[in-house]
Amino acid sequence: MSVSGSTDDVLETAARWRGAGRKVAVATVIATWGSSPRPVGSQLAVDEDGAMAGSVSGGCIEGAVVHEAQKVMADGEPRLLSFGVSDEMAWEVGLACGGKVQVYVEAVE
Amino acid sequence: MKTATLQRLLQARADKEPVALVTDLNTGLQTLVFADRVEGGFGLPESHLDAVRDRIRDDHSGLIEDEDEDGGSGVRLFVQVHNPPLRLILVGAVHIAQPLAPMAALLGYGVTVVDPRGAFASESRFPGVALDTRWPDEALSALAIDARTAVVTLTHDAKLDDPALLVALRSPAFYVGALGSTRTHAKRLDRLRVQGLREREMARLHAPVGLDIGAVSPAEIALSVLAEITAVRRNGRILLERG
Numbered sequence: 001m002s003v004s005g006s007t008d009d010v011l012e013t014a015a016r017w018r019g020a021g022r023k024v025a026v027a028t029v030i031a032t033w034g035s036s037p038r039p040v041g042s043q044l045a046v047d048e049d050g051a052m053a054g055s056v057s058g059g060c061i062e063g064a065v066v067h068e069a070q071k072v073m074a075d076g077e078p079r080l081l082s083f084g085v086s087d088e089m090a091w092e093v094g095l096a097c098g099g100k101v102q103v104y105v106e107a108v109e
Numbered sequence: 110m111k112t113a114t115l116q117r118l119l120q121a122r123a124d125k126e127p128v129a130l131v132t133d134l135n136t137g138l139q140t141l142v143f144a145d146r147v148e149g150g151f152g153l154p155e156s157h158l159d160a161v162r163d164r165i166r167d168d169h170s171g172l173i174e175d176e177d178e179d180g181g182s183g184v185r186l187f188v189q190v191h192n193p194p195l196r197l198i199l200v201g202a203v204h205i206a207q208p209l210a211p212m213a214a215l216l217g218y219g220v221t222v223v224d225p226r227g228a229f230a231s232e233s234r235f236p237g238v239a240l241d242t243r244w245p246d247e248a249l250s251a252l253a254i255d256a257r258t259a260v261v262t263l264t265h266d267a268k269l270d271d272p273a274l275l276v277a278l279r280s281p282a283f284y285v286g287a288l289g290s291t292r293t294h295a296k297r298l299d300r301l302r303v304q305g306l307r308e309r310e311m312a313r314l315h316a317p318v319g320l321d322i323g324a325v326s327p328a329e330i331a332l333s334v335l336a337e338i339t340a341v342r343r344n345g346r347i348l349l350e351r352g
Contacts, residue, residue: 077137080134106132
């Protein structure tokens with residue numbers, strides 16, 4: 001069976017993209033507080049065109065992470081991002097987030 | 110992350126070797142920690158190395174933080190654990206095993222189906238699934254059951270299920286379940302007792318297997334089995350009797 005829903009596919013995808021000569025960054029959830037949709041260790045790979053594999057939230061913060069990932073790919077400097085979504089805000093945008101999450105973004109180089 | 114580190118990590122995973130990628134969040138340097146060695150960008154003091162290996166053993170990614178002498182923020186390490194996949198060993202290449210094998214694979218389990226009856230354990234019935242046609246006790250001993258392994262017997266046949274259970278209930282498996290009604294189960298316990306299993310060992314057996322969700326079809330029964338295995342694995346609270 002080659003089917004697998006784990007983080008591991010994300011790193012394989014990142015390696016494959018990198019092998020094809022694309023710029024790649026990997027974002028990893030390193031800490032969470034309160035309710036957060038994806039656990040510590042969850043990963044999102046992003047390439048220079050904004051293609052994504054995996055996830056670091058239920059969709060609430062992926063956009064911001066992809067945006068920061070472009071900067072990481074440009075200058076090679078890793079970044080530590082913190083996101084806290086208030087319950088009110090979460091309601092407003094219709095998302096299930098409500099906790100806090102810290103994400104480490106690094107380039108594959 | 111250096112491409113070389115990523116490749117080494119993927120290689121370890123392909124070799125099914127437990128490993129942790131440790132990132133120093135202050136410097137961005139990374140090191141791979143294995144059970145018996147360290148490869149990479151920076152060295153770790155013994156105390157941190159122990160903490161990393163504890164995390165590998167607990168299968169628990171997370172931060173290791175030390176305050177410096179002034180109580181300020183000092184070392185900040187993120188440990189990402191990469192353990193080999195969980196395993197599910199199914200004894201009995203029966204109808205229920207057919208949906209159970211691919212559903213378990215989706216949940217991240219490496220699945221092996223054990224059944225000495227070639228007519229059942231065939232590639233056409235289980236495309237792409239690892240099949241083991243040795244007698245169950247022999248197969249289960251050879252498969253080296255560990256704490257990341259679940260075992261479920263499905264044959265309804267005592268001469269196949271019982272030898273498997275005798276091995277599985279004395280192994281470190283995190284879950285052992287047996288298909289069969291409550292009445293079948295009582296008879297099974299009598300047989301296992303005669304064969305020398307202790308009450309403590311038999312108490313580990315989940316039988317009748319699976320959560321009581323009123324499952325009827327093979328896929329529904331597979332769902333109930335996987336739900337129970339997941340609950341045991343994640344320390345889930347099982348809410349029943351909601352009316």
